[in-house]
Amino acid sequence: MFHRRMFLPVWTLAAVCVGLVFAQAPQTAAPATLAVTGDVPTPLTFKAEDLAAMPREKATVPDQDGTEIEYEGVPLREILKRAGAPLGATSRQSPCQLRPRKGA
Secondary structure (H helix, E strand, O other), X not given: OHHHXXXXXXXXXXXXXXXXXXXXXXXXOOOEEEEEEEOOOOOEEEEHXXXXXXXXXXXXXXXXXXOEEEEEEOOHHHHHHHOOOOOHHHHXXXXXXXXXXXXX
């Protein structure tokens, strides 16, 4: 009697588990990129490897509670310079777009 009562719930649970395993097949995600487009002489798309090879800078800023937080990365001016975007006072006359994208 005990085995008959457990048969249906056990097989139902087993079927659900098998379904979940096959439903969560690994998906390959496209690598993230950073695109510089708009009114720039050279529209560019950077991959993670491109950004890793560029010069980096560190900046330390205080948080709201006074804790020092350190940020590190490629300066925006370096990315815009490589795209040929005008820097300084002339930059307001030439709009460009800088947007992260998933996939190439």
